[in-house]
Amino acid sequence: MLSNFKVIKAEWRIIIATVIAYIIPGIVTAVGSAVAWWIWLLITLGAVCTLYVRIQGYSRYRKWRKGIADKTRAQNRAIAEREIKAILRIVINAVPGKIPARANVMLIDEKEQLYIAYQEGMDSAEDLTLRWEKYVGSCGDAWGSGKQRIADLDSIDETTLEITWKMDAEHRARTSKVKSIISTPIRDIDNRDILIGVLNCDSSETLSRSRLNEEAFRTTMVKYVEIIVGFLRLGRIIKEEGDDGGEGI
Numbered sequence: 001m002l003s004n005f006k007v008i009k010a011e012w013r014i015i016i017a018t019v020i021a022y023i024i025p026g027i028v029t030a031v032g033s034a035v036a037w038w039i040w041l042l043i044t045l046g047a048v049c050t051l052y053v054r055i056q057g058y059s060r061y062r063k064w065r066k067g068i069a070d071k072t073r074a075q076n077r078a079i080a081e082r083e084i085k086a087i088l089r090i091v092i093n094a095v096p097g098k099i100p101a102r103a104n105v106m107l108i109d110e111k112e113q114l115y116i117a118y119q120e121g122m123d124s125a126e127d128l129t130l131r132w133e134k135y136v137g138s139c140g141d142a143w144g145s146g147k148q149r150i151a152d153l154d155s156i157d158e159t160t161l162e163i164t165w166k167m168d169a170e171h172r173a174r175t176s177k178v179k180s181i182i183s184t185p186i187r188d189i190d191n192r193d194i195l196i197g198v199l200n201c202d203s204s205e206t207l208s209r210s211r212l213n214e215e216a217f218r219t220t221m222v223k224y225v226e227i228i229v230g231f232l233r234l235g236r237i238i239k240e241e242g243d244d245g246g247e248g249i
Helices: 002-032 034-093 137-145 158-163 169-174 215-234
Strands: 102-108 114-120 149-152 180-187 195-203
Touching (some): 034 114, 114 137, 114 195, 137 180, 158 169
Antiparallel strands (some): 180 195
């Protein structure tokens, strides 16, 4: 940003100097001799033409810089999204029980609800498009409390899901196959008090079989959260302070 300002400042210095160089001699000539007005007019026209050319050049320069910036952002986003998907596959492979599992990264939308932004193993899942409020379900509770949450859903009845986990009928029905889950909050790099999403890993197997509650795996989830937030920044998928180009929060 600073380098762009210096370029703009330098460009306008050249323009002003050019105008002065053309117009001042013209004014002196015109004042000195009424006959020389036509010379002053030609010089003035030259100054206007020069100014126009320089402005056009600056405009083309700005478009070129914007094109380069847009291309770089698109490339960075593609890299970031590819790496986030790769991390989700690593998380699934690291599940202690070595059983089928799923993983996803949830971000916060403009309505202050969690949604699945990236996922692995959920292409046709019933709960793929669900939105989650704070303290609703394991992910919502991790978001609201700012703490890692683990749930053995196989041992929880419908009443507990409704009252304790605040899940309505739709959420209960569309997640009925999930028997165990671990949810880890994703925090902003610069301000650890700000939560920007949740990393989830779940399974259709019970907690005793998936073993998502093992300490080593819980630590693994925290480690990968730190990597994921870096890629979210790289791809400008989330906003940085003073940045209007991000998405998701």
